[in-house]
Amino acid sequence: MFPLRDNLVSKETPFVTFTLIGLNVLIYLWDRGWAVLGPGYLFADLAMRPEAIVQALKSGQTGPLETLFTCMFLHGNLAHLLGNMIFLLVFGPNVEHALGGLRFAGLYLVWGVAASAAHIFVDPTSVTQTLGASGAIGGVLGAYLMLFPGSQITLWIYFYETVVAAWILLGLWFIWQILLPQEGVANWAHAGGFFAGMVTILLLGGRGRLLKNVTLERDPYAEYV
Numbered sequence: 001m002f003p004l005r006d007n008l009v010s011k012e013t014p015f016v017t018f019t020l021i022g023l024n025v026l027i028y029l030w031d032r033g034w035a036v037l038g039p040g041y042l043f044a045d046l047a048m049r050p051e052a053i054v055q056a057l058k059s060g061q062t063g064p065l066e067t068l069f070t071c072m073f074l075h076g077n078l079a080h081l082l083g084n085m086i087f088l089l090v091f092g093p094n095v096e097h098a099l100g101g102l103r104f105a106g107l108y109l110v111w112g113v114a115a116s117a118a119h120i121f122v123d124p125t126s127v128t129q130t131l132g133a134s135g136a137i138g139g140v141l142g143a144y145l146m147l148f149p150g151s152q153i154t155l156w157i158y159f160y161e162t163v164v165a166a167w168i169l170l171g172l173w174f175i176w177q178i179l180l181p182q183e184g185v186a187n188w189a190h191a192g193g194f195f196a197g198m199v200t201i202l203l204l205g206g207r208g209r210l211l212k213n214v215t216l217e218r219d220p221y222a223e224y225v
Helices: 015-031 050-059 063-073 078-099 101-122 134-147 166-179 187-203 206-210
Strands: 002-006 152-157 160-165
Touching: 002 078, 015 063, 015 078, 015 101, 050 063, 050 101, 063 101, 078 101, 078 134, 101 134, 101 187, 134 166, 134 187, 134 206, 152 166, 160 166, 166 187, 187 206
Parallel strands: none
Antiparallel strands: 002 152, 152 160
């Protein structure tokens, strides 16, 4: 299941969203010596390990702390990268439009760190590498839910397109992370990022304040596929 688009169209170009996607793709290829399907090896030491972060905080070291940021630009394989970038492309532009480019860029990093913090809190002794943009994108999804709960999202499910309200899709996504954790997936990082995105919108004054001067047009095709 993948989202294809929402029904809200902005006339502004989402430069930050496109830049984030470009950076993730560039780093993915660079990490593999430009081989699309090859294994990552160049930046392996930049993945985050919960146990290393905990020990760094206890000892006052700062080296491993940089992985809280670097890990969100690394991906395990092509499917991991594509899945994350599709979600960012669908949900990122209108969140960026509502928050403004610079603030969106900063909050994206904050949501990624919050996601890692949630994962570390749940499993502080883990020595398994954690990497991926999913936590930061979880923040984007949480912010989107608070800003545009009634928008219509077109989904692709096994070669079939359907449309569902954002609050249903994203609400189920969040519940899935909590109740149906997947082997080898940092589900609590996803949930932590999502919750951080929701709280961020509340701290910034809520959707009414943030969308007061935001103009978005509705795409009827996206509503009635």
